[in-house]
Amino acid sequence: MTLSEVKNSVQETIFLKDRIKTSLEKIIKLNKEIDPGDDGYKRFVNAKSDDIMPYVQSNWTDLDEASLVNDSQVILFGDTNHAKTGNIGGMAKYIPLLKKAGITDVAIEFPRDEKNLEAVTQFNETGDLSLIRPIANQTRTPVRIVRFFRNAHQEGMNVSLIDMPEKSRDSKWSTTQLNYQRGIYMGQVLSELAEDSNVKIAAFCGAGHFREKEIPKQLTDDNIAFKKFAVVTQGQPMSFILPDNQYEIGPANAVNRCDLSNRSGFVDLNNNYDLDGFIYFTKSSLIEDQKSAKLILDDISSIIPSVDAPKENALAHLTGSTAIQTISQHFGNRVDPSLYTWEGTNTEKIYDFVNNIDSLNNGQKLHLSIMLENYVRTTLRHGGGSILRMEFDSDANAFGIDTIDTFGKKFDAEEYAAARGKHREVTLDMLLSQYNFEDIMIKDVSQIPETDILPNPENLESAHKVMILMSAYATHPERITWANDRSTPMIGVYREGNHNDDYITRLGIEDFLLTDMESKLVDFEKKNSEYTHNMDKLNTLFYSFSKDKALSFSYRKKVKNYSSEFIAIFSDIIYASNNVTRKIINARSELQYLSNDSAETLIENAYNKLETYNAVINNVADVMDKKNVYRGKFFENDLDFKQIIQDNREMVKDLRSNLNDIRTSLN
Numbered sequence: 001m002t003l004s005e006v007k008n009s010v011q012e013t014i015f016l017k018d019r020i021k022t023s024l025e026k027i028i029k030l031n032k033e034i035d036p037g038d039d040g041y042k043r044f045v046n047a048k049s050d051d052i053m054p055y056v057q058s059n060w061t062d063l064d065e066a067s068l069v070n071d072s073q074v075i076l077f078g079d080t081n082h083a084k085t086g087n088i089g090g091m092a093k094y095i096p097l098l099k100k101a102g103i104t105d106v107a108i109e110f111p112r113d114e115k116n117l118e119a120v121t122q123f124n125e126t127g128d129l130s131l132i133r134p135i136a137n138q139t140r141t142p143v144r145i146v147r148f149f150r151n152a153h154q155e156g157m158n159v160s161l162i163d164m165p166e167k168s169r170d171s172k173w174s175t176t177q178l179n180y181q182r183g184i185y186m187g188q189v190l191s192e193l194a195e196d197s198n199v200k201i202a203a204f205c206g207a208g209h210f211r212e213k214e215i216p217k218q219l220t221d222d223n224i225a226f227k228k229f230a231v232v233t234q235g236q237p238m239s240f241i242l243p244d245n246q247y248e249i250g251p252a253n254a255v256n257r258c259d260l261s262n263r264s265g266f267v268d269l270n271n272n273y274d275l276d277g278f279i280y281f282t283k284s285s286l287i288e289d290q291k292s293a294k295l296i297l298d299d300i301s302s303i304i305p306s307v308d309a310p311k312e313n314a315l316a317h318l319t320g321s322t323a324i325q326t327i328s329q330h331f332g333n334r335v336d337p338s339l340y341t342w343e344g345t346n347t348e349k350i351y352d353f354v355n356n357i358d359s360l361n362n363g364q365k366l367h368l369s370i371m372l373e374n375y376v377r378t379t380l381r382h383g384g385g386s387i388l389r390m391e392f393d394s395d396a397n398a399f400g401i402d403t404i405d406t407f408g409k410k411f412d413a414e415e416y417a418a419a420r421g422k423h424r425e426v427t428l429d430m431l432l433s434q435y436n437f438e439d440i441m442i443k444d445v446s447q448i449p450e451t452d453i454l455p456n457p458e459n460l461e462s463a464h465k466v467m468i469l470m471s472a473y474a475t476h477p478e479r480i481t482w483a484n485d486r487s488t489p490m491i492g493v494y495r496e497g498n499h500n501d502d503y504i505t506r507l508g509i510e511d512f513l514l515t516d517m518e519s520k521l522v523d524f525e526k527k528n529s530e531y532t533h534n535m536d537k538l539n540t541l542f543y544s545f546s547k548d549k550a551l552s553f554s555y556r557k558k559v560k561n562y563s564s565e566f567i568a569i570f571s572d573i574i575y576a577s578n579n580v581t582r583k584i585i586n587a588r589s590e591l592q593y594l595s596n597d598s599a600e601t602l603i604e605n606a607y608n609k610l611e612t613y614n615a616v617i618n619n620v621a622d623v624m625d626k627k628n629v630y631r632g633k634f635f636e637n638d639l640d641f642k643q644i645i646q647d648n649r650e651m652v653k654d655l656r657s658n659l660n661d662i663r664t665s666l667n
Helices: 003-033 040-045 049-059 085-093 095-100 114-126 142-154 175-193 215-221 250-257 342-355 362-379 428-434 462-475 516-530 532-547 553-574 579-589 596-624 632-666
Strands: 060-062 074-079 105-111 158-163 201-206 226-233 265-267 277-281 294-297 327-330 386-393 398-404 421-427 480-482 491-494 503-507
Touching: 040 226, 040 250, 049 060, 049 250, 049 265, 074 085, 085 095, 085 142, 085 226, 085 277, 095 142, 105 142, 105 175, 114 142, 114 158, 142 158, 142 398, 142 421, 158 175, 158 201, 175 201, 175 215, 215 226, 226 250, 250 265, 250 277, 327 342, 342 362, 342 386, 362 398, 362 421, 362 428, 362 462, 362 503, 398 428, 421 428, 462 480, 462 491, 462 503, 462 579, 491 579, 516 579, 516 596, 516 632, 579 596, 596 632
Parallel strands: 074 201, 074 226, 105 158, 105 201, 226 277, 294 327
Antiparallel strands: 060 265, 265 277, 327 386, 386 398, 398 421, 480 491, 491 503
């Protein structure tokens, strides 16, 4: 190393150390500004069930007003999992109990933006739930939020929003800083609400804001008496897996092990975990009136409608006022263990579920099925798992969807507790506003384009997909384009202005009925791919011969040149071999079959590639046959090399014969 290089290396090291020092100083400063103190909440949610069981065994009381009555002016109910519908659902269910316990007002963690405040103010005066639904639809639990507001109003309780407005949030804040500042803000709002000594508030917020310097400090500074209760739900999952508590959060599992899981209750923690106790809720159902529900177990229905026989009602669309009966369908016998096939099997279940909604006609079922499929596919990674249950509540006008991941194993209802599953809910209004595609749907049978293409009769989903394609072709052909990030050629029908993953549907070669000529070309393409191992072996030998100095330089150079030529042909034949599929799919995007001219061009290109490939094989074989340039170890490889050359020649012969058959049938 030269003196200059040493000098530069030293300077780079000093610069790196300075950067690390600066970063550490910033972290230390931030930690001083945002000191979580004794984060009892974290210790509580991460506690093992063995640690919580003694409190459950000694201090459990069924949830009633007596367990909630105390001298505090503010009771903080800390949500330990915002995605768990049971927490907000339990709060909504037990609002009448809060009223009996002396609570006059309820508060909820939601941004105090001007529009939201105006809507809530009007709601407190009128009880009009249409004012709340736009707010609820911004959350992961829209139905339970609406029920929270509804029940509070029915009990004569005022509802307040307490979270920091979006406009007050500094974009430069880190997530930790933002949460810290939001906690302080919520504490200040609660202090202001509690200035009236006649008011007694139940506040539902994230338990993470129970840290000493967030909500508690603001209330303490203003001499406001308060209690802190964590809220957990039956089957609530851990943020990480601990086999000894069966994937449930420790407190929930402790209640389960004490045989109390079918009852809601309160547990005093004796001032441990920096909490006054925790509330345990049983699971709440989306469907409030189970007696009115149409219940279906593991039903396998037919997929509708048929594209080649459209009906007038097949063109009807859903609206926000479309009547749908309350229905619940369980798919316990059809849980798919493989994440690689969830998308397809989930789509089948969605179609089955929708097909059992008697109040919808074929067009409305198609419309709803596609919207639900889009919602499930895009809201969680890999759709969140295999669908276990779907339901619709007519009063809430909302769908509930339970999915589960069995990690490749067969589903066992006893083994896979609720903690292993995920629950989502979406209102019909949310589907229509965020996943609608009515603008591309034809409104009249006469608008259906004249075409002979048909869906694949062996693929039940294809009828729906082809109908969407035909509608888009008639109304918005610019929305039909190649699907992104797919190794297999596919076309997608997209919503306006979005050509990423926000597709309405995708169509591949398996979605269409092929002509005899198209089928033969696809078979040739598959056979071509099956021969990849022959080319791989030859390429490996080329590389070995071109790099090994046991051969003379001139011969290595020749082999290297042929190897480069081979790699180019190899790439053409294998990685561009799906030209057949691409050409067919491209024709289908125009609602056409592959033309004879296009087929002839494909065949001619394939012939040319094979002849070039064969010439490369022969040229390299001629070079390698001159054994006098070999050294000892290459004689050992010679037989293998000759066999590989022969295998590749047989491959070319087979593929050439295959092309001749296709050309004959074409003529």
